[in-house]
Amino acid sequence: AQSVAQPEDQVNVAEGNPLTVKCTYSVSGNPYLFWYVQYPNRGLQFLLKYITGDNLVKGSYGFEAEFNKSQTSFHLKKPSALVSDSALYFCAVRHLNTGGFKTIFGAGTRLFVKA
């Protein structure tokens, strides 16, 4: 079955430290990969995507993500965390199946950045 896993329900980091939010996936073919962020009482906001090319992609608010095909992973990273980065982060995979393209979201990882 096609799936997206975010193995950590919660990640805690101190402000100024680097952060990593993990994502692995299991889908057939070559999927498109996305990261979104959700703040309280808001919808999801697009951060970045990987379609093809360089394995390291840069996105909004200083975030970047590294695609690793052999490990089927797409981890979200930021060199220096801010308190305002505290939010819920979703990894998403868009893949082709019999009904057309579908998007699967991970369960989400809650990031807490402590001052």
Next chain:
Amino acid sequence: KAGVTQTPRYLIKTRGQQVTLSCSPISGHRSVSWYQQTPGQGLQFLFEYFSETQRNKGNFPGRFSGRQFSNSRSEMNVSTLELGDSALYLCASSLEGWDQPQHFGDGTRLSIL
């Protein structure tokens, strides 16, 4: 450019009733998708519409239906509401192209009493 607009933001209904939620996509976006978000199940795909046609459907019962109008606005209907339908319903629009990111509205929070 205005973002995705969902109305209403909050809704309270009782079991057995039906409800219609509305979504106005970003201008120029013809793809509209609907998701159900709950603490226990996370984000679950309901359906996707493109140019007034349902292009994809998730694993929800037939009580959940939708449609898209010629101006790309979309509505979602849930009939015979159950307590388990309490959730945040999110609408997302995107440009044509499978590599395009989705732009989400702030959702409609539906509570079933």
